[in-house]
Amino acid sequence: MIGLIQRVSQAQVTVAGEDIATIGQGLLVLLGVEQGDTDEKAKRLAARIAGYRVFADADDKMNLDVRDIAGEVLVVSQFTLAADTKKGRRPSFSSAASPSEAERLYQVFCQAMAQEGLQVRTGQFAADMQVALVNDGPVTFQLSV
Numbered sequence: 001m002i003g004l005i006q007r008v009s010q011a012q013v014t015v016a017g018e019d020i021a022t023i024g025q026g027l028l029v030l031l032g033v034e035q036g037d038t039d040e041k042a043k044r045l046a047a048r049i050a051g052y053r054v055f056a057d058a059d060d061k062m063n064l065d066v067r068d069i070a071g072e073v074l075v076v077s078q079f080t081l082a083a084d085t086k087k088g089r090r091p092s093f094s095s096a097a098s099p100s101e102a103e104r105l106y107q108v109f110c111q112a113m114a115q116e117g118l119q120v121r122t123g124q125f126a127a128d129m130q131v132a133l134v135n136d137g138p139v140t141f142q143l144s145v
Contacts (some may be wrong), residue, residue: 001041001105002032002081007054007139013123013132021121026071027054028133031109032081033102034095042105045145046112049073054139061140066118073113076123076131077106096136099126 011028013021083091089104103125113120123129
């Protein structure tokens with residue numbers, strides 16, 4: 001399971017011209033689910049992201065996590081994170097989880113983030129989404145379990 005996290009001052013997801021989720025300061029999480037991922041991995045990644053210190057403290061050091069700043073989280077499914085790009089000119093998605101299992105684990109992950117005490121908004125699984133964000137920094141990290 002892969003989480004690409006971006007520190008944002010705002011982010012928004014639109015589907016078919018309709019805004020379905022918007023957050024202010026916090027994290028945009030692009031989540032890729034791979035074959036072999038489990039509920040336990042989803043929960044571990046959620047806890048890791050919730051506690052990941054990417055926000056500045058009073059000394060301008062990255063010492064605060066998203067909960068410390070009362071930030072929000074927007075989680076967007078992104079199967080392309082599971083792509084194999086090692087050879088050729090076209091990515092292979094053979095390591096991505098099946099759509100039904102990926103959706104189930106996406107939901108487990110989102111619930112685990114909420115259980116970490118976070119305000120969680122979500123994209124629409126398997127939809128053609130437009131994601132707009134203001135990356136604060138820019139700060140982007142890839143975490144996996």
